[in-house]
Amino acid sequence: MQHDQRSIPARQNVRISPSLCFGPDHFVVAAGPCAVEGRDQLEDAARIAASAGAAMLRGGAFKPRTSPQSFQGLGTEGLLLLSEVSRATGLPVVTEVLDPRDVELVGQHAALLQIGSRNMQNFPLLREVGRLGAPVLLKRGAAATIDELLGAADYILEEGNTSIVLCERGIRSFDPGVRFTLDLTAVPRLQARSPLPVIVDPSHGTGVRSLVQPMARAALAAGADGLLIELHPHPEQALSDGPQALTPEDFRTLMAEIERWIPPTARKLARAPESQPYSGQERAEARAT
Ligand code: PEP
Ligand code: MN
Numbered sequence: 001m002q003h004d005q006r007s008i009p010a011r012q013n014v015r016i017s018p019s020l021c022f023g024p025d026h027f028v029v030a031a032g033p034c035a036v037e038g039r040d041q042l043e044d045a046a047r048i049a050a051s052a053g054a055a056m057l058r059g060g061a062f063k064p065r066t067s068p069q070s071f072q073g074l075g076t077e078g079l080l081l082l083s084e085v086s087r088a089t090g091l092p093v094v095t096e097v098l099d100p101r102d103v104e105l106v107g108q109h110a111a112l113l114q115i116g117s118r119n120m121q122n123f124p125l126l127r128e129v130g131r132l133g134a135p136v137l138l139k140r141g142a143a144a145t146i147d148e149l150l151g152a153a154d155y156i157l158e159e160g161n162t163s164i165v166l167c168e169r170g171i172r173s174f175d176p177g178v179r180f181t182l183d184l185t186a187v188p189r190l191q192a193r194s195p196l197p198v199i200v201d202p203s204h205g206t207g208v209r210s211l212v213q214p215m216a217r218a219a220l221a222a223g224a225d226g227l228l229i230e231l232h233p234h235p236e237q238a239l240s241d242g243p244q245a246l247t248p249e250d251f252r253t254l255m256a257e258i259e260r261w262i263p264p265t266a267r268k269l270a271r272a273p274e275s276q277p278y279s280g281q282e283r284a285e286a287r288a289t
Pocket of ligand 2: 230
């Protein structure tokens with residue numbers, strides 16, 4: 001499958017574990033901190049995410065920061081924490097891989113490997129996650145067109161990996177009142193051109209806490225297949241992206257609202273897998289058998 005085809009096959013499911021998949025029948029909410037900052041912070045965030053009804057845990061171990069002086073993430077230590085907390089809460093992990101040399105390592109801890117917006121056109125990285133064969137979350141570059149996003153997905157597809165979830169996360173515009181401008185037209189435009197699931201990140205897409213809930217609501221109404229949401233047990237203490245992080249209370253309110261809004265959309269809110277989360281190791285074993 002490549003995206004220059006004229007006729008688009010039926011909407012595709014991307015399976016994360018035996019009982020969790022992205023696709024037309026489910027609305028998957030992945031939530032957690034921008035960055036893994038330590039055990040207590042991650043455990044608290046994961047507990048809040050799980051109890052409010054999120055299906056996946058997000059959290060960056062390798063952080064793409066504008067300045068090299070900013071907190072760069074805990075790296076491998078952060079990945080190990082993600083794995084531990086994932087096992088404890090049952091939430092599969094989505095986390096970013098920045099460097100092609102780390103793809104295999106991140107694949108051992110993540111159920112879904114995130115390619116961040118700054119790397120959307122890092123072609124060696126795209127090929128590497130394509131070769132790994134694990135599910136990939138491909139975020140739109142802040143200045144990327146829809147064609148460019150689909151072209152980036154084609155690099156992963158060309159390596160034989162069709163398990164791709166696309167993500168609209170805001171594009172660069174001129175108004176300093178928001179960090180990025182969330183382009184919700186991307187949802188139906190991508191779905192018209194591609195069978196891949198499309199989710200929305202209203203956290204980076206606005207950069208403003210009070211705008212996250214209204215834009216999450218709008219994403220659901222626009223037909224998105226899920227959400228990627230930043231939350232922090234204490235946003236004022238966050239080492240990155242505190243101003244856009246939902247408080248625990250905000251997140252619970254958001255999930256309660258989604259539960260109310262879901263029925264008219266003919267989808268079900270995805271639940272965390274009943275079995276233990278699908279790790280890279282299990283995925284490798286499943287492939288081998
Ligand atoms: C993230 O989701 O952690 C992130 C860094 O987002 P983006 O790549 O969209 O800026
Ligand atoms: Mn962030």
